Amino acid sequence: MRLHSNFVKIQSTQKSLKRFNKFLPLYLMFLPVALYYILFCYRPMYGLIIAFQNYEPSLGLLGSKWVGVEHFSRYINNYYFWRILKNTFKISLNSILFGFPAPIILALMFNEIKSQWFKRGVQTITYLPHFISIVIICGMIKNFTAETGFISDIFSFFGGEKQNLLNNPSYFVSIYIISDIWQSMGWGSIIYIAALSGVAPELYEAAIIDGAGKWKQLWHVTIPGIMPTIVIMFILRMGSVLGVGYEKIILLYSPTTYKTADVISTYIYREGLLGLNWSYSAAVGLFNSIINFTFLITFNKLSKKVSETSLW
Amino acid sequence: MQIKNSPQYVAFCIFNTIFMIFLSIIMLYPIIYVFVASVSDSTELMKHTGLLLKPLDFNLAAYKNVFKNPMILKGYCNTLQILVLGLTISMVITTLGAYVLSKNELPGKNAMMFFVVFTMFFSGGLIPTYLAVRSYGIYNTIWALVLPGAVNTYNLIVMRTSFQALPRDIEEAAVIDGAGELMILIRIILPLSLPVVSVIILFYAVGIWNSWFGAMIYLKDRIKFPLQLILREILIQGDTSNMTQSVGDFERNSVSESVKYAIIIVSTLPIMLIYPFIQKNFVKGVMIGAIKG
Numbered sequence: 001m002r003l004h005s006n007f008v009k010i011q012s013t014q015k016s017l018k019r020f021n022k023f024l025p026l027y028l029m030f031l032p033v034a035l036y037y038i039l040f041c042y043r044p045m046y047g048l049i050i051a052f053q054n055y056e057p058s059l060g061l062l063g064s065k066w067v068g069v070e071h072f073s074r075y076i077n078n079y080y081f082w083r084i085l086k087n088t089f090k091i092s093l094n095s096i097l098f099g100f101p102a103p104i105i106l107a108l109m110f111n112e113i114k115s116q117w118f119k120r121g122v123q124t125i126t127y128l129p130h131f132i133s134i135v136i137i138c139g140m141i142k143n144f145t146a147e148t149g150f151i152s153d154i155f156s157f158f159g160g161e162k163q164n165l166l167n168n169p170s171y172f173v174s175i176y177i178i179s180d181i182w183q184s185m186g187w188g189s190i191i192y193i194a195a196l197s198g199v200a201p202e203l204y205e206a207a208i209i210d211g212a213g214k215w216k217q218l219w220h221v222t223i224p225g226i227m228p229t230i231v232i233m234f235i236l237r238m239g240s241v242l243g244v245g246y247e248k249i250i251l252l253y254s255p256t257t258y259k260t261a262d263v264i265s266t267y268i269y270r271e272g273l274l275g276l277n278w279s280y281s282a283a284v285g286l287f288n289s290i291i292n293f294t295f296l297i298t299f300n301k302l303s304k305k306v307s308e309t310s311l312w
Numbered sequence: 313m314q315i316k317n318s319p320q321y322v323a324f325c326i327f328n329t330i331f332m333i334f335l336s337i338i339m340l341y342p343i344i345y346v347f348v349a350s351v352s353d354s355t356e357l358m359k360h361t362g363l364l365l366k367p368l369d370f371n372l373a374a375y376k377n378v379f380k381n382p383m384i385l386k387g388y389c390n391t392l393q394i395l396v397l398g399l400t401i402s403m404v405i406t407t408l409g410a411y412v413l414s415k416n417e418l419p420g421k422n423a424m425m426f427f428v429v430f431t432m433f434f435s436g437g438l439i440p441t442y443l444a445v446r447s448y449g450i451y452n453t454i455w456a457l458v459l460p461g462a463v464n465t466y467n468l469i470v471m472r473t474s475f476q477a478l479p480r481d482i483e484e485a486a487v488i489d490g491a492g493e494l495m496i497l498i499r500i501i502l503p504l505s506l507p508v509v510s511v512i513i514l515f516y517a518v519g520i521w522n523s524w525f526g527a528m529i530y531l532k533d534r535i536k537f538p539l540q541l542i543l544r545e546i547l548i549q550g551d552t553s554n555m556t557q558s559v560g561d562f563e564r565n566s567v568s569e570s571v572k573y574a575i576i577i578v579s580t581l582p583i584m585l586i587y588p589f590i591q592k593n594f595v596k597g598v599m600i601g602a603i604k605g
Contacts, residue, residue, distance in 0.1 A: 019419075023418055023419065025492055025493040026415060026418055026493055027412075029408045029411065029412050029494065029497075030408065030409065030412040032404070032405055032408060033405050033408050033412070033428075033463075036405050036459075036462060036463055037427065037428060037431060037463075039448070039459075040444070040445070040459060040460045040461070040462070041431040041436070043436075043444045044435065044436025044437070044440040044441040044443075044444045045434070045435065045436040045440070046436075046440075047436055047440030047441075047443055047444050048437065048440050050439075050440065050443070057443075106335075109328055109331065109332070112324070112325065112328055113328065113329075113332065114325070118329075118332070121336075122333075122335065122336050123595075124588070124591055125335075125336045125339050126336070126339050127591060127594070127595070128339060128340075128343070128587065129339060131518055131522075131583050131587060132343075132580055132583070133521070133522035133524070133540055133543075133579075133580070134522065135522075135524050135541075135544045135547065135548070136543065136547070136576050136579065136580055138548060139543065139546075139547030139548060139572065139576060140342055140346060140576065142547065143547075143572060144342065148358055148360075150345065182338070182339070190595055190599065193599075194599040213318060213321075214318070214320075214321050239433065246438075246525075247525050250525075251544065251548050265438070268437070268438055269438060272439040272442070273438070273439075273442065278439060278443065281438075281439045282437065282440055285437035285438060285439055285440070286437065288437075289434060289435070289437055293434055296433060
């Protein structure tokens with residue numbers, strides 16, 4: 001009896017070993033991947049605890065003094081808190097208002113072009129700006145909006161004052177958003193073009209048989225057809241509503257335009273990397289990430305309730 | 313089925329065509345302007361108002377200035393080095409990860425997927441990442457440019473999806489023939505996934521070529537700066553001092569103008585040249601990611 005149960009035990013251990021050996025190469029192959037994520041994604045996440053300390057590089061993570069939520073309250077009570085919050089929202093929401101529909105409308109318009117070569121040609125041209133580096137785009141913006149630049153020329157032609165547009169706080173947001181749309185509209189339309197090609201032609205035929213004109217087709221077949229894609233893209237967009245990127249703004253702004261250009265991420269950059277206020281800026285960053293994450297989850301839940309589409 | 317298009321639709325089609333032409337002009341004009349300006353005379357450029365369609369006093373002085381500048385050449389070399397190293401590391405890790413995660417029978421696969429995908433939605437942020445990278449002792453080295461952000465998780469998922477779509481029998485035949493996992497990956501899976509793999513290579517390559525912020529925060533020695541960072545100095549910060557050394561003040565400003573444009577052309581040229589050829593691949597790649605991802 002005992003002999004038999006021992007035998008079974010040995011067999012199952014052998015089986016597990018065999019299984020492990022079978023998958024060992026895969027686990028080994030995954031090691032560099034895991035190492036990358038641990039070192040450059042998760043270790044920084046752990047490093048967020050400095051938001052609750054007065055971090056000193058010489059004392060390290062465990063040696064620095066704990067201050068709880070002191071940095072968070074300092075942030076909220078900061079003189080500039082409302083300014084950067086307002087600027088971030090202004091840029092982000094305007095960007096969503098104008099920048100989110102643009103690729104969708106473009107894709108819909110592309111869809112109506114009959115001539116294949118004309119369509120391909122225009123599409124190729126609209127994808128081009130996406131590949132130009134942001135440094136160069138900003139260099140171009142700087143030159144074009146300078147007093148002698150051609151955009152300033154157009155501006156003064158329509159009655160505006162001849163000036164350096166980029167240094168004027170009132171125009172910063174417009175310049176930022178319009179150039180953003182210019183650069184990303186074409187490339188962003190690809191995903192919607194892909195979605196459009198996924199709408200079954202039979203649906204269109206059925207609609208035509210039912211007497212639907214072009215507008216009705218658009219409203220009742222096309223838009224519902226690409227709605228899942230639109231929703232997903234929108235959720236992803238809302239998940240970074242407070243994360244207006246610092247790269248472009250750092251390249252475009254100057255102390256004169258801080259009033260409207262300074263956003264949360266550029267504030268973090270200045271406080272942390274230039275001002276060396278490690279813990280404080282980490283706290284601001286964490287605060288921001290949590291709000292973004294909350295937005296993401298909220299919109300995802302909302303989307304689940306309202307439609308069948310959601311990220312997870 | 314013959315349907316007569318309503319007059320409103322015909323009008324819309326005409327409008328659409330005009331709009332597309334207008335759009336193309338808007339997309340192309342800034343680029344044309346830069347190109348034309350780079351072969352124009354600087355003084356004429358400064359005085360010029362209105363549309364620029366023909367070079368003003370065609371001359372190549374700006375380009376001569378650009379190529380005389382040692383920093384631009386160094387920037388190019390540095391970027392190429394970063395490109396080769398970064399592309400290799402990114403592709404190796406992304407491919408390994410995609411392959412392993414494409415195996416549905418792997419125990420613990422779901423946990424591993426979550427481990428990888430979670431990073432798409434939450435991250436440590438600028439400061440903690442910066443501190444972590446510095447703590448690894450790679451500050452002011454090429455590793456700080458190539459390791460953080462080496463893997464774009466979205467690319468990994470796209471690759472994984474395409475691996476999963478491959479038929480299993482080929483793999484199984486290879487296993488019977490005694491091939492190990494690595495062999496299967498290199499000899500079978502990769503050749504079969506060439507379209508997707510090449511698109512991801514291109515995605516990474518363009519990203520690395522255009523990147524500058526990592527270099528700005530992690531590099532101290534100017535000699536190591538990639539091209540985009542040198543560009544930033546010249547274009548954004550307006551520092552063309554080392555380009556116009558023995559020139560008078562007004563001339564200095566006017567030389568700068570067309571030089572700036574020449575630099576833009578010189579640094580975007582590689583991408584512009586290969587763009588027509590790779591553009592189709594890129595679009596296909598995004599479509600694959602969109603439909604399957």
